[in-house]
Amino acid sequence: MSTLKSIVRRVVSAIPVLIGVVLVIYLILRILPGNAILTMMGEHAREEVVQQISAELGLDKPWYVQFWVYITGLFTGDMGTSIKYHKPVSELIATYFPVTIKLSVLAALVAWTIGILCGVVSAMRKDRLADRIGMGFSLLGISVPVFMTAMVLQYFFAYKLKWFPIQGTKEGLVCYVLPAIALGWSSAGSVARLTRSTLLEVMESDYIDTARAKGRSVPGAVVFHALRNALIPVVTVMAIQISSLLSGAVITETIFSLPGIGRLCIDAISGRDVPLLQGSVIFATVLVIAGNLVADCLYSVLDPRIRKEV
Amino acid sequence: MRKHLAFVLAFVMVMSLAAIPAYAAEEEKVLNLASESDILTMDVALTTDDYFIPHNVFDRLFEIKVQPDGSTDIVPSLVEDYSVSDDGLTYSFKLVEGVTFSNGEALTASDVKYTFEHLLTVPGACNYDIAQEVSGAQALLDGEAEELEGIVVEDDYNFTLTLEAVNAGYIAELTSPAMSIIDEQTVESTDGFGMEPADTIGSGPYVVSEWVPNDHFTLTRNENYWGEAPDADVVVMNVVPDANTQNLMFQNGELDIIDLDALDASIIDSTYKTTYADSIVPGYRVGVTFMSMNETNEYLSDVNVRKAIQMAIDRQSLLDNFYGGDGIIENGMIATGVWGHNEDLEPIVYDPEAAKALLADAGYEEGEITFEFSLDSSSGDTTSMVYQQIAQDLAAVGINAEIQSYDESAWLDFRRTEEMPAFVGTWTMDYNDPANILATFFSNSTSGRSLNYADQDIKDRVDAASSILDDDERMAEYQAIEEAIVVEDAAVVPLYERAHLFCIGEKVESFVPHWAGFSNFFVRDVQMK
Numbered sequence: 001m002s003t004l005k006s007i008v009r010r011v012v013s014a015i016p017v018l019i020g021v022v023l024v025i026y027l028i029l030r031i032l033p034g035n036a037i038l039t040m041m042g043e044h045a046r047e048e049v050v051q052q053i054s055a056e057l058g059l060d061k062p063w064y065v066q067f068w069v070y071i072t073g074l075f076t077g078d079m080g081t082s083i084k085y086h087k088p089v090s091e092l093i094a095t096y097f098p099v100t101i102k103l104s105v106l107a108a109l110v111a112w113t114i115g116i117l118c119g120v121v122s123a124m125r126k127d128r129l130a131d132r133i134g135m136g137f138s139l140l141g142i143s144v145p146v147f148m149t150a151m152v153l154q155y156f157f158a159y160k161l162k163w164f165p166i167q168g169t170k171e172g173l174v175c176y177v178l179p180a181i182a183l184g185w186s187s188a189g190s191v192a193r194l195t196r197s198t199l200l201e202v203m204e205s206d207y208i209d210t211a212r213a214k215g216r217s218v219p220g221a222v223v224f225h226a227l228r229n230a231l232i233p234v235v236t237v238m239a240i241q242i243s244s245l246l247s248g249a250v251i252t253e254t255i256f257s258l259p260g261i262g263r264l265c266i267d268a269i270s271g272r273d274v275p276l277l278q279g280s281v282i283f284a285t286v287l288v289i290a291g292n293l294v295a296d297c298l299y300s301v302l303d304p305r306i307r308k309e310v
Numbered sequence: 311m312r313k314h315l316a317f318v319l320a321f322v323m324v325m326s327l328a329a330i331p332a333y334a335a336e337e338e339k340v341l342n343l344a345s346e347s348d349i350l351t352m353d354v355a356l357t358t359d360d361y362f363i364p365h366n367v368f369d370r371l372f373e374i375k376v377q378p379d380g381s382t383d384i385v386p387s388l389v390e391d392y393s394v395s396d397d398g399l400t401y402s403f404k405l406v407e408g409v410t411f412s413n414g415e416a417l418t419a420s421d422v423k424y425t426f427e428h429l430l431t432v433p434g435a436c437n438y439d440i441a442q443e444v445s446g447a448q449a450l451l452d453g454e455a456e457e458l459e460g461i462v463v464e465d466d467y468n469f470t471l472t473l474e475a476v477n478a479g480y481i482a483e484l485t486s487p488a489m490s491i492i493d494e495q496t497v498e499s500t501d502g503f504g505m506e507p508a509d510t511i512g513s514g515p516y517v518v519s520e521w522v523p524n525d526h527f528t529l530t531r532n533e534n535y536w537g538e539a540p541d542a543d544v545v546v547m548n549v550v551p552d553a554n555t556q557n558l559m560f561q562n563g564e565l566d567i568i569d570l571d572a573l574d575a576s577i578i579d580s581t582y583k584t585t586y587a588d589s590i591v592p593g594y595r596v597g598v599t600f601m602s603m604n605e606t607n608e609y610l611s612d613v614n615v616r617k618a619i620q621m622a623i624d625r626q627s628l629l630d631n632f633y634g635g636d637g638i639i640e641n642g643m644i645a646t647g648v649w650g651h652n653e654d655l656e657p658i659v660y661d662p663e664a665a666k667a668l669l670a671d672a673g674y675e676e677g678e679i680t681f682e683f684s685l686d687s688s689s690g691d692t693t694s695m696v697y698q699q700i701a702q703d704l705a706a707v708g709i710n711a712e713i714q715s716y717d718e719s720a721w722l723d724f725r726r727t728e729e730m731p732a733f734v735g736t737w738t739m740d741y742n743d744p745a746n747i748l749a750t751f752f753s754n755s756t757s758g759r760s761l762n763y764a765d766q767d768i769k770d771r772v773d774a775a776s777s778i779l780d781d782d783e784r785m786a787e788y789q790a791i792e793e794a795i796v797v798e799d800a801a802v803v804p805l806y807e808r809a810h811l812f813c814i815g816e817k818v819e820s821f822v823p824h825w826a827g828f829s830n831f832f833v834r835d836v837q838m839k
Contacts, residue, residue: 034719038726047726047757049436056433085350086434086505095523151554159558166562167555168548169525257550259524270688272719 007293014289021285022071025278030063034272036083057083070278079282080275084267089279092264097283099169100260103183103252104245106176110184111245112191112238116231119195124222126200134192141189146248150182150255167257179256183248187241194237198230205229228302235302239295243288339838341542341818342566344550344559345829348524353504354490355429358437361487361830362547366529367412368490368512371403371422372481374742374825376835382647382742382825384482388417388491388513390467398476398779399445405467409536411493412517419469423461424494430458437488443480445472476777478784479743482649486741487830490514515540515834524549529833540834557581566818567836569829570811575692579634582813591812593823596647597738597747598640601700601803606762607731609679614672615709616800620658621665622707623700629806631699632692636809642792643747645807647825650744650785656797658804665707676708681731683711688718696734730760734805739826744788748772751802752795763801768794 037050037059054060058069070080079089115138122134141149157178158166169175202208203226211221250262261280268277349360352367373387386392391404409417429441430450441447446459460472473480483489492503493511502509507518507527515537516529529545548565550556553572560568561581570578570590582590603610603619610616629637638646642655669679685697694715701711711732716724724730737747750756752763753772763769771791778784795801810827814820822835 032720033723034717035723035726036719038722039719049438050726050758053434053436086356154555154558159562162562166558166564167550167552255552255555257525257548257552257555259522259549263524263551270718 006296010289010293010296014286017289018282018285019071022074022278022282023067025281026063026067026070026274029272029274029277032272036272036274039084039271059083070275074282079279082268082273082276084271084273084276089275092276093261093279093283096259096261096264099258100246100249100253100262102173102176103179103249103258103260104242106180107184107187107245107248107252108238108241110180111187111241114184115188115191116195116234118188118192119234120199120222120227122192122196123199123203124218131196135196138189138192141185141187142193144186146182146186147251147255149185150179150252153178153182154255167255169258175256175258179252179258182255183245183252186248187245190237190241191234194234195230198233199226202226202230232299232302235295235298239292242291243284246284246287338543339541339817340544340546341833341836341838342546342548342564344548344556344565344568344572346549346551346553346556346572348549349527351504352507352510352518352521353432354488355432355435355437356504358488361828363510363518363527363529364487364490365514365824365828365830366516366545366833367510367514367518367532368492369409369417369514370485370487370489370491372485374485376822376825380647384485384742388422392481398473398478398777400470400472401480402470403468405469406536407467409513410534411496411511411513412532412534413493413496413511414534415493415495415511416466417491417493417513418466419463420466421491421494422469423458423463424497425489425491426461427458428492428497429488440480440483440486440488443473443475443477443483445474447474476779477745478779478781479741479745479776482741482743488740516545538834540836541838542833542836545833560813560815563815566815566838567821568813568815570813571829575632575634578811582811583634586813589814591814591821591823592636593810593812593827594638594647595736595738595808595810595827596645596742596825597736597827598643598645598807599734599736599805600640600643601734601805602730602732602759602761603802604729604731604760604762605764605801606728607681609674609681610731611764612672613800614668615674615679616803618665618668618672618707619704619709620800620803621661621668622709623703623803623805624660625658625803625805626660628696628699632696633806633808636811637806639806640804642796642804643751643802644744644788644792645739645747645804647742647807648739648744648747649742650788652789652792655789655793658796662703662707669708674708677710679708680710680712682714684721684724684730684733685713685715686718686721686733687715688721693734700734725760726758728758728760728762733760736808738828742825744785744792745772745776748788748791748795749776752791761801763795763799765794765799765801768799 037053058066073080081088082092085092118134118138122131125131154166158164164178165171165175208221208226211225249260250266253260253262265277265280267273268280349363351357351360352363354364369388371387371389372384374382375385376382388405388409389403390406393402405419411417426441426444427450429435429438430447444458444460446455449455450458461469463469491513496509496511497503500509504510507521510518513536515532515535517532519528519530521527526546526548531540531543550559556565556568556572557577559565570582603616605611625639629635629639640646641657642652644651683697683701685694697713701713704711725733739746749772751759751761752769754769768791775784775787775791778787796804810823812821812823817839819837819839824831
């Protein structure tokens, strides 16, 4: 019951955060020069046509009037209409989100399973070859930019070896393998390094010695006793990584031509499509808040003492 | 055992017979293409850019045909015959009989009238310039009329069109993709015209069978097409925003035609002009890339400064260094391939010493002339390098062109204020008539171009030229106007007309690019193997 209360409290406290995000994005886009209609119509736009369409879309009204219309619309579930696509923002997000969620979930799987596995192996084989390889792998993942990883994977595994499609989503889930690895590798590196260091610290604890004295093997002590405690800071990092996975998706989706939220955001920014950009950012903010909420719940699963404190 | 063997043999024979039609049937010809960005709409009234669907799914009253020697002619398409009244205001058209839309409904004069009205009245309309010239268009735009008075439908195949003012180039304007004829019945009876493939009905060689936003759209052959059937059965346009990915796809055989405009010049030189040299299909972006100079600027208002800038820029070097020499140096605004292009226009000579002398004679000290040179950063690295070389060329004669970079949206917005001092722009022709470029930049209705051309007499002449009914006389007038603008007033620096290269894959036999070099070409001009 207290956990439920905590969740409700966190959800309610997220509302002012969301309004703040909407306001900041709105003001930033107002300060920046640029005009959605001109960008949409391009080189051949005529001034009178630009003015007419601006009036039709209510863009000639003062910014605070537009903001009020937008905010009041939000409370009725209306996220506005995209200036560029002529479609409701909510409809666009619903169309593009499935691709991003598939990519992000797969990337998270890559990051967290490989990361934790790599960290555990490195900790158990500290200063040996497996540790060096594991830490080298994670260092490479952290250091190499996502776009570079994506291009190298695309060149070797799709173009040269033809194991995977070069781009697109036509061939189903297999299309997401390379983008997920490209996107998840960096996070895997962070998770691996953190898992290794926290695990090594936990392994020094008295209760691990006790477990070992009672006959547990080293792998047994790690899996059944040490890992659970070592994972608490790792879960915190995982929650933070949700936002980096979403932002990394922008690049990955572009290189692999995946029609996801990332590309929608780029379109919205370059086209000054304020309703679309606000809708996308609000949606991403909700996802990050939800991710943090899940992480909080996981703490209590991993450590009953935290559950009691809540 | 024998029974089993007989059964197996019989089974094999039956299966073999069944397989024969499959082998005998002609393999479907699928043309795979790629575009950097998705279309936003299939309704041409709502876009001035997304012309692939209008070109291939719809027809127009007239089309431009590329002749084997590369020249172009305006030819009737949906029109069988037409005449113009003596005063040049009223056109009488007779449509080709028997043309149907892909849903089998007849294309009639009423659909033509509806098309003009749709262009003017659909919410968000942005492509109504040509329709606006028809008598009564303004009343319809202003909501003061229910229908377009200037188009009178006489029967299913005959109608008259009356213009508000004489425009001798109006037939050329009707070749524009904006003038794609739509089906009144479908648009009126459905909600999805322009957005839903099933509701987007045209009379052209293809129908839209699928559109997955930001992923791909598919065209299939229109079985009811009234003209010669195109060669490709299916066209798949993939949305591939990353140019390198497009490059890999082409080399992997996943694309049948690649638009080399998307790629870096270095990749074109190192890969395409070597490995695929025989597969490159050249075309030109018919139009001119030019340096614009704002005549309200303190220094650029002086014709001596503008003439010095013309002489200071090494245009051939720009074309050679950044575009591999693929293009034509232009001396005027009516570019090569445009009707009325003047081969004999006085050439602009690269002469930095003469430029320096001119500035000195005009009383300018070295380094005194400074202005912002505004760059649209979304136009790519090559354009950025062009800016840098122009700035270096100008610095060599003592002019400081300070490059300031903006993103596309901010750049367009700044230009619209009429205060952008100088920039490099490209105008690709919408239709083949000099009025398209001269009226856009040098007429009394020019706005938002940051050019502020000051010669009122020339602006009046540009406006009046469209009413000259004799074609030769009209072209002579446009050429005289061009000479005044470029040679006498030095209002702009014409740079070059760029080539637009495509590369065809193994499945393609031949391909003729769009007459004006649009990326949105006509698929009917592709022959598959």
